[in-house]
Amino acid sequence: MSELVLALVAGGTVGLALGALGGGGSVLAVPALIYLLGFTPAAATTASLLIVVATSLTALYGHARAGNVRWRAGALFAAAGLLPAAAAGAFAVRLPQPLLTAAFAAVAAVAAVGMLRPAQDRPEASQSARPARATGAGAGLGALTGLLGVGGGFLAVPALVTVLAFEMQAAIGTSLLVISVNSLASLATRGATTAGVDWAVIAPFTGAAILGAWDGKRLAAAVSGTLLRRTFAVVLLAVAAFMLADALV
Structure with missing residues (x-):
């Protein structure tokens, strides 16, 4: 299969995940760039950020038009992650490639397990604890974004649901x-x-990711959210296992 076809198929899948689930695209983008398209882990994390920025802004526009964006709370949540994201991004380029791969595999596995947990098993935060927990969650997501090239949406969505009761x-x-x-x-x-x-x-x-994001938004309205999360979690677990094995060889 040609490089162009692989890029189009992978991009469409990444966009579909972002549009349907509000995150998870970069967790697929990085391994696709490494194992399908021959990028190094460091180059893949940088390329993933470029892809995620363009795709997320496109998907954000669609959700904003539908009234699904809480701008003030989202801005505060994101602001807490700005400095950690910048600092971790500068640090990431100095890390060994196998370490980046192993760390990414671990994060993907944690995300997959979180998606498989029933909603009722996720702890609720008290009203008084929300501001502090939101700041901590925002800072942690920023650090992950900078270090591993992931947007953090697969963690941001459950955090916004449990911490801010969205x-x-x-x-x-x-x-x-x-x-x-x-x-x-x-x-x-x-x-x-x-x-x-x-x-x-x-x-x-x-380009394929941007088009996939629009399809993902429509898919989210037509298919059970539980089915989407579980399917995506199984794929993530398989990706994480493969990447961890590759890092340890």
Whole structure:
């Protein structure tokens, strides 16, 4: 299969995940870039941020038009992650490639397990604990974005539901705002590394992801959210196991 076809298929899948679930696209983008398109882990995390920024902003526009974005709460949540995202982004380029791969696999596995947990098993935060927990969650998501090139939406959505008591559609829409801000902050510290990105691959990948995001939004309205999460979680577990095995060899 040609590189262009692989980029289009992978991009469409990433966009579908972002549009339908409000996150998870970058958790698929990084392994696709490494194992299907031959990027190094460091180059893949930078390229993933470029893809996620463009796709998230597109999906954000659609959710904003539908009234699913809580701008003030989302901005505060994202602001807590700005400095951690920038600092972690600068640090990530100095880490060994196998360590980045193993860390990414661990995060993907945690995300998958979280998606498989029934909603009633997720602890609710008290009203008084929400501001502190929201700040901590926002900072943690920012650090993950900078370090591993993930937007953090797969963690932002459950955090917004449990910490800020958002309904699911509002959590999905608002998470796209958080993803966009964190990814832009991390990219700002990776300016030098973006020069080596293969735009012949990234451009079609991003274009397909943007189109997939619109389809994902429609899919979310037509298919059970539980089925979407469980299907995505199984894929994530398989990806995590493969990446961890590769890092340890």
